[in-house]
Amino acid sequence: MSGVRVLVGTRKGAFILTSDGTRQDWQVSAPQFGGWQFYHLKGSPVDANRIYASQSNDWFGQTMQRSSDGGKTWETVGNKFSTTAFPARTSGTTARRTRGNSSACGISSRP
Amino acid sequence: MWHLEPSLTDPDTVYAGVEDAALFKSTDGGVSWSELSALRGHSTGSKWAPGAGGLCLHTILIDPENQDRLYVAISAAGAFRSDDGGTTWKPITKGLHSKYLPDPTAEVGHCVHRIAMHPSRPQTLFMQKHWDVMRSDDRGESWQKISGNLPTDFGFVIDVHAHEPETIFIVPIKSDSEHYPLDGKLQVFRSRTGGNEWQPMTKGLPQKDCYVNVLREAMDVDSLDKCGVYFGTTGGQVYASTDGGESWNAIVRDLPPVVSIEVQTI
Numbered sequence: 001m002s003g004v005r006v007l008v009g010t011r012k013g014a015f016i017l018t019s020d021g022t023r024q025d026w027q028v029s030a031p032q033f034g035g036w037q038f039y040h041l042k043g044s045p046v047d048a049n050r051i052y053a054s055q056s057n058d059w060f061g062q063t064m065q066r067s068s069d070g071g072k073t074w075e076t077v078g079n080k081f082s083t084t085a086f087p088a089r090t091s092g093t094t095a096r097r098t099r100g101n102s103s104a105c106g107i108s109s110r111p
Numbered sequence: 112m113w114h115l116e117p118s119l120t121d122p123d124t125v126y127a128g129v130e131d132a133a134l135f136k137s138t139d140g141g142v143s144w145s146e147l148s149a150l151r152g153h154s155t156g157s158k159w160a161p162g163a164g165g166l167c168l169h170t171i172l173i174d175p176e177n178q179d180r181l182y183v184a185i186s187a188a189g190a191f192r193s194d195d196g197g198t199t200w201k202p203i204t205k206g207l208h209s210k211y212l213p214d215p216t217a218e219v220g221h222c223v224h225r226i227a228m229h230p231s232r233p234q235t236l237f238m239q240k241h242w243d244v245m246r247s248d249d250r251g252e253s254w255q256k257i258s259g260n261l262p263t264d265f266g267f268v269i270d271v272h273a274h275e276p277e278t279i280f281i282v283p284i285k286s287d288s289e290h291y292p293l294d295g296k297l298q299v300f301r302s303r304t305g306g307n308e309w310q311p312m313t314k315g316l317p318q319k320d321c322y323v324n325v326l327r328e329a330m331d332v333d334s335l336d337k338c339g340v341y342f343g344t345t346g347g348q349v350y351a352s353t354d355g356g357e358s359w360n361a362i363v364r365d366l367p368p369v370v371s372i373e374v375q376t377i
Contacts, residue, residue, distance in 0.1 A: 002377060004335070004375070005377055006351075007371075007372070008366065008372055009328070009370045009371035009372075010347070010368060011367045011368045011370060013367065015366055017349065019362075021335055023333075026363065037370070038371065039112055039113050039114075040112070040114050040370070040371045042117060042373045043117065043375045044118070044122040045117065045119055046118075046119070046122055048377045050117070050122040050140075052115045052117060054112035054113070054114075070377075077140065077141035077142050078137070078141055078143050080144060081112075081127075081129060081133070081144050084151070086152050
């Protein structure tokens with residue numbers, strides 16, 4: 001019988017919940033990278049053991065993790081996200097931010 | 112980095128959506144990243160402004176019938192589609208109405224919280240907007256409101272049943288200033304008609320004194336025979352239904368605040 005793996009990103013680490021196909025009994029992993037915030041983890045639809053994870057915290061910034069064994073082990077991959085500078089805006093989105101929140105899109109909903 | 116979307120065919124190819132509102136792609140398993148800069152360079156870019164969560168690119172969808180067709184959603188720029196792998200983009204917001212905008216039907220500025228697609232019917236999109244639940248049946252060219260009988264149509268998550276492309280799930284939240292369920296009752300609302308007609312699913316969920324939130328990335332489904340539905344809360348619970356939403360159990364109750372849920376059927 002097939003099973004289910006639930007990848008959970010939290011404010012203080014990633015967790016992997018596993019069950020067989022009955023989905024009655026669940027195993028909860030220890031925290032992966034405890035203390036770090038995980039905005040998102042997602043597996044490849046063609047290789048379930050390949051998982052990408054977005055790891056960050058306020059001090060160290062953004063880090064990227066990759067697993068090739070379904071989350072048993074992790075490898076730090078690239079975190080160089082260089083944006084293109086556009087002539088019309090000196091620093092891209094920074095210019096937008098200084099104009100304030102014209103959308104008034106509620107109060108804090110991060111993420 | 113708000114969202115990672117692996118390719119449907121190549122495990123080494125993955126898209127990444129970041130704050131502030133940029134889309135990146137890696138073809139070497141995440142070692143190096145290149146910006147698909149035409150999105151941020153779109154002619155409307157100077158009008159984009161952040162929502163309360165920042166100017167975040169939080170949704171990336173790949174059309175399984177044409178993988179050069181990409182959808183992204185940005186709070187609070189709106190939603191965009193590319194038909195050429197990210198070389199060019201167009202806003203897909205016709206039919207959206209956001210009362211907090213100076214022009215409520217503006218091309219950009221809508222605070223889209225989440226978009227979902229069923230892989231068997233990629234022309235149909237479901238959207239949870241800041242307020243309003245919406246659907247499109249023409250790849251985002253136009254949208255119709257499907258909030259119907261919902262008690263509140265503010266919320267973050269939206270997802271589609273694995274085997275029934277007209278069955279959708281949301282978790283209504285009280286308002287944009289009160290990010291918790293109405294009346295302290297945690298309810299998943301399910302529509303089996305693609306919207307407008309909604310039923311509250313409450314069995315197994317707390318029906319008093321519950322004031323958690325369910326964030327936009329925190330719902331997913333499995334693809335087992337009886338579709339499993341999962342969501343996580345800012346209170347650290349992960350709830351699962353193994354019967355298409357009829358009943359729920361907390362499979363873990365005391366995690367840190369849950370930001371994202373992804374389910375793999377293995």
